Amino acid sequence: MTPNKIRPRAISSRLDSRPNNFFYRLVSSQRFLAIIGLVFLVVIIFPLARTYTQRRLVEKEVADVKQQISDFEKENQQMTELISYLQSDQSLEEQARLNLNLKKPGEAVVVINNEKSGAVAASPVSSSDNASNLTKWWRYFFD
Secondary structure, three states: OOOOOOOOOOOOHHHHHOOOOHHHHHHHOHHHHHHHHHHHHHHHHHHHHHHHHHHHHHHHHHHHHHHHHHHHHHHHHHHHHHHHHHOOHHHHHHHHHHHHOOOOOOOOOOOOOOHHHHHHHHHHHHOOOOOOHHHHHHHHHHO
C-alpha cells in the first residue's frame, strides 16, 4: 500500500475551503485583474477621446459662427448708417450738384479750364522723336 501523504494542518478553516479549480485561480490572479482593468480603460477612453474631439470641433464651429455674426452685425450697422446718410437732405443736395449740375438760387457756377495740363500732355508726344529719354522726362516735369 501506498503510504498516506501527510497534509499540513490548516491554521484557519478558510484555507481549506478555497476551491482549487482553474477559473478561481484565473480570476484571483493579479495579472488577470490588471488585464481586465486595462481592457476596461481602453473601452472607456476611446469613446471619450472621440467625444472630446467632436466637442472641440463643435466649439470651434460655434466660435467661427459667432465671429461671422459679429462681422455681419458690424456690416449691417455700417449699411444702416450709409442708408440714413443717403436719405438725408445733405446727400440729396450733394448728388444733385455733382450729377445734375444743379445750383442753389443766387449761386454762381464757375468752370475753370486747365489748359496747361492739356499742353503738357501733348508736348512730349509732339516733341522730336530723336530726343533722349532724359530730355523727355525733363520737359515733362519742368516745362
